[in-house]
Amino acid sequence: MNAWSTFVLSTVLTGTVWAQQTPSLSAQDYARAERMLASTTQQYIDHTASRPVWLVKDRFVYRTLTPQGSEFILVDPAKATRLPAFNHQKVAEALSSATGKTYTAQRLPFQEVTFTPDEKAILFASGGKSWQYDLTSGQLTPAKEKAKARRNESLSPDGKKAAFIKDYNLWVRDLATNQLTQLTTDGVKDFGYATDNAGWKHSDRAILLWSPDSKKIATFQQDERKVGEMYLATTNVGHPTLEQWKYPLPGDSTVAMLHRVVIEVENPKVIRLQVAPDPHRSTLGDDISSMGKLSDVAWNDDATQLLFVSTSRDHKQEKIRLADATTGQVREIFQETSATQFESGHEGISWRYLPKTNEIIWYSERDDWGHLYLYDATSGQLKQQITKGEWLVTDVLSVDEKNRVIYFMANGKEPGNPYYSHLYKIGLDGKKLTLLTPERGKHLTTLSPSGAYLVDTYSEPDVPPIMVLRSNTGKLVATLEKTDLSRLQATGWKPPIPFSVKAHDGKTDVYGLLYTPTKLDSTKKYPVIDYIYPGPQGGSVRNFSFTASRRDNQALAELGFIVVELEGTSNPLRSKRFHDMSYGNMADNTLPDQIAAIKQLAAVRTYMDTSRVGIWGHSGGGFATACAMFVYPDFFKVGISESGNHDNRNYEDDWGERYIGLETKNAKGVSNYEAQANQVHAKNLKGKLMLAHGMMDDNVPPYNTLLVVEALEKANKDYDLVIFPNSRHGFGAYTNYMMRRRWDYFVQHLLGLNPPKEYLIKNGTDPRNVD
DSSP: OOOOHHHHHHHHHHHHHHHHHBBOOOOHHHHHHHHHSSSHHHHGSOOBOOOOOEEEOEEEEEEESSSEEEEEEEETTTTTTEESSSSSSHHHHHHHHSSSSOBBTTTTTTSOOOTTTTTSEEEETTTTTTEEETTOOOEEOOOOOOOOOOOTTOTTTOOOOOOEEEEEEEEEEEEOOOOOOEEOOOTTTTEESSOOEEEEESSOOOOOOOOOTTTTEEEEEEEEEOOOEEEEEOOOOHHHHOEEEEOTTTOOSOOOOOEEEEETTTEEEEEOSSOOOOOOOSSSSSSSSSSTSSEEEOTTTSSEEEEEEETTSOEEEEEEEEEEETOOOEEEEEEEOOOOOSSSSSSSSOEETTTTTTTEEEETTSSSSSSEEETTTOOOOOOOOOESSSEEEEEEEETTTTEEEEEEEEEESSSTTHHHHHHHEEEEESOEOOOOEOSSEEEEEEEESSSSSEEEEEEEETEEEEEEETTOOOEEEEEEOOOOOOHHTTTTOOOOEEEEEEOTSSSSSSEEEEEETTTTTTTTTTEEEEEOOOOOOOOOOOSSSSOOOOOHHHHHHHOEEEEEEEEEESSSSSEEEEEEEETTOOGGHHHHHHHHHHHHHHSSSTEEEEEEEEEEETHHHHHHHHHHHSTTTEEEEEEESSSSOOOGGGGGGHHHHHHHOOOOOOOOBBTTTTTGGGGGEEEGOOSSEEEETTTOSSSOOOHHHHHHHHHHTTOOOOOEEETTTTTTTGGGGGHHHHHHHHHHHHHOOOOOOOTTOOOOOOOOOOOOOOO
């Protein structure tokens, strides 16, 4: 053997020995981490309850989980009774007999039940069929289903008609006879009626709002004829399939415009509102539809008038207008402007039209906090501010017009975590503000149909939920459920640790959650992983309610990391000033706050190793992760950027134009968006970066990541890339594959260990959810 061969062989053998000596994590280590995912932890939580299904006289049914399965409970507030909703054993026997399968009283194959109007039978769905069980005879029969709207149809309030789009025009179907009636005739491609196909939202559903009497429809004809298009191509053997749809971008001269109309249904007629077209915007977000219905419109009781709000392209101007539904004449009532961006609430659009008294409840942050104001709908004059103080309304649940009382959720009024929400009521005159849910925590509340009662579930990130029944005065009627974690805790699970630190400015309080290994050794040093979603419409934590597993945070902690989740500045649910801290510069990404928080936490929790900090995020979090690796390369050593909108000039128009503003260019032709684009800073990469994207991502097009890839290659930088050829924004069936690759990457490059090869993460299910 010659000298060269001897050298090569020696090198190969030495490398092999080194690889064998590098410490490794085992499949058992990964299995232990996997047990911290929601697919496992959820099945050990008992006495959690579903949302109530309301019946007549404010009675309601809900489902509660037990160690053996589940149980349906019927509550009668007037009688103060809480009883089984039906004989579970008899229903199980009847269903077993009808289907040939074996069911038990605790393992019924459905998750929701309601009663017939006479309350002599229960109705439920199982196995794709609807069933009716007679409570007197015990007979189980297929239920006579009411006529239903089909997919992408909009059902009328009287339940007799359904509106849908066909050939760019709007039609209605009589549900009893199946007769079709064409309502419009001039709809054409890219200028159709009620279409939902601008930007990342695109579907065949009809976006509209029926009038209360089911005789009229408020909608629009959407003009996209000159709007730019987006293209995606499938990966397959043979010719790819091209997806092509309208996708306006910031800076485009033309975006989707709405020509507002009212349509008479019984004798089809289109009344065009006499107002200039509006940009495809809503007061709350980037889509004109909310839950499949047209946002920012409201009918009066007899459908003679339609109130609507027009939002400017940059979200800085709102015009509140009233249209005559017969003539199309439009009158402007009042308008509001914002120096940055306007939004009409947080959990939902919070303005309301009160046609009986000709008033408008309006939401505004004009005094730096989100509050309610009462306007005269005739004069447009402000009558009074309804709520006020250094706290904010997050959602209007109900308005009792007769008694002139508003029920609403609000944050920050009670001491402690400002993200905890509570239910309040107040008079329209701004008097008698009353706290209805006083317990500490995040409250999820449902009002009864009459408004006399409320069902409230409250919790904290480390305190399990309690479900109670209250009167509308706040009086406790009954405690319905107390979530039991004893079986979960027996597995070794522990909750995250809530914390509060100062933001990068050294004075603003910011809040988050910390995840540590269940068997933490405080004498050791653990690398840190920062999970990030920067917003600005919602941050990393988002919801401070209890949940047993948040993404794979605790799973990563089990592998030997400290995981940080921080709600940074420039996110909502605080003051307007707090939300606008990075307006115009979305590339701030809360990163100065993340760094400040990790350093403060590590100063107290000395087991946190700030010399080994990783970061990951998806979508906006993918944008923030790459930015962190490029702008703060000496602090963040390993990053995983998934589906990032790395250049907001390449993401749908509303997003950037809302939080950055309209695109402008300086004398040299440089865009105000350019310095915020990740590819501009890619040359600064020092650490290990993995990029991932679905190649059929119709939310954040994959070209965003490819721009960063190109810049890294031009800069001669090493990177890792994972692509999913036929996947959308969330990777679909490959979600667990991406999770495993994420674990491997952090284990290898941040922990310095070898991961088990190609560990398979499985999707578990709670056996109590058998439907």
